[in-house]
Amino acid sequence: MRILVVNPNTTASMTDKIGSAARAVAAFGTEIIAVNPDFGPPSIEGYFDEVFAVPGLIGEMAKAPEMDAYVIACFDDTGLDAARAFVEAPVVGIGEAAFHLATLVAGRFSVVTTLALSIPAIEHNLVRYGLRSRCAKVRASEVPVLDLEIPGSGARQRVSDEVASSLREDGAEAIVLGCAGMADLAAELSRQHDAPVIDGVAAAVKLCESAVALGLRTSKRGGYASPRPKRFSGLFAPFSPTSQPGSQAAE
């Protein structure tokens, strides 16, 4: 099977890290293609950045309509509903995937994310996924997303310190890492803190493999029905939906 892993921000080094984390857990026979758009925000921190990352996400999916599944590799599950309406193959957000796997191994989990700016979107998703009661707390390590790309920035230590505080103070039994840029930290932090530490990129790849193996496709009976063909105007004209799921109007 072929899984497109889309990092909705434009930072290629982060996409490389995400691709490596995905390939590290992919089953034999699963091909991972990791991409990011060449337009939009370099990092997504809060609602404003998020909305400007969605066209790039949809654009990358439109370039690869033949994939068996899609992963949205941004922890606030950027554009997840729009992406599910756009294609028929399963689409999994790393936030939702990590939350669900955490509930399989712990009664209560906490989330350690980047900046406080990112917390409301994550809490909002927990409520709409029906998992708010299983989350002890969403915490910020106050590490900007792109500091995770800078060796020696102290980002890793700050994330580790926040994991320690969470296990000590929140009654958390597992930790969910709240940024795709933390994908390479999960195994080390789990060993260091002797608790399940979950990376959403790995979680999403395994859930995609399960959905595809079970022959599941995104339901087109309700809100994820394909967008009705129409002509968008101006800047977004190239994104005009056509009658073909996963395709857009030609330039």
Ligand code: 5HY
């Ligand atoms: C992410 N931002 O996973 C989120 C994390 C955050 O660019 N990739 C980003 O802070 O919301």
